[in-house]
Amino acid sequence: MLPEGYETVQKTVRAVLRDTLGLSEERAAAFDSDTPLFGALPELDSMAVAGVLTELEDRLGIIIEDDEVDGEMLETFGALTRYAADKALT
Amino acid sequence: MISQYDWEGGREAMLRFGPDTGPVIVAALPLFEEANRTRAFVVSILRALAQRGVAGALPDMPGQGESCYPLEDATILKMQSAYEAAVESFDRDGRNCYGMAIRSGALLDHLGMIYGRWHLSPQGGAQLLRELTRMKQAEVGRDQKLGAHWYMDADVPTVAVAGNSLSTALLTDLSLKEPWQRxxxxxxxxxxxxxxxxxxPADLKVAGAPLWRRAEPDNDPALADLLADDIAEWVRACES
Known part of the structure; x- marks a missing residue:
């Protein structure tokens, strides 16, 4: 079962990707947990990753340590949301 | 109109908008990469202010925009002095200046005769330094872990971050600088x-996407209009 607030975190992650990468509303809305991110979204290069992570920190009130950032965490929309939810909801 | 102003380090360009009398909004862009992402937006706000009868100016800061001043020689204090000189160029003519700053631009409007400050999402120096560190980490890759004071470990007085050549003194400076506080x-x-x-907390919250995070520069004319309304009303209240 998903923890309480998970949907709020998912909504925030979706909005951060939309706002930071300049994605259309439709494109961001179509993301599901299996949607691949890093390496699949041309907008998400390593510099853009820095912007996404910082904006996630600001909006969710979390701190992301750079040594926790790896390919797995950014692999899919679901993985990034799970990472953010772990930080924000515990 | 493209104008100019002089500060102790030389002469810089300054865009000017609106009437030649009355109060002037002197805008400060965020530092470094975010300046590129927000420049068109800030110019839209200043144009919208001019349409509302309020004058505005966007002075280039040393080492930023079209400035000939080497960025690696720039410090926050020099930028603050340049901003002060831009303000003085209007103050001399008896015009009241109001600071308008976005993000880390709010680190620059500390000096000079400023009658009020309007800040959009002001960012502290330490937070900016953290972002620069994150960008540098993205550049060097995960095999090399940067510590919090990585720039002090450098053998050279300047380090390159996301295409900017910054002095280690400037980065140290950033770790201490805060936006103007009420x-x-x-x-x-x-x-x-x-x-x-x-x-x-804020005096006003607005809907929209933070343009300074955009991977590519963009604009938001509707938000620029809304903010120009807010600034124009605020300045009139300050002046009355």
């Missing part, structure tokens, strides 16, 4: 505006 001078009007998605 407590610094409670009698001087200070209005803080933030995006709705930002949890920090």
């Amino acid at each position: 407590e610094d001078a409670p009698d001087i009007p200070h209005r803080i505006v933030r995006m709705e998605s930002d949890a920090q």
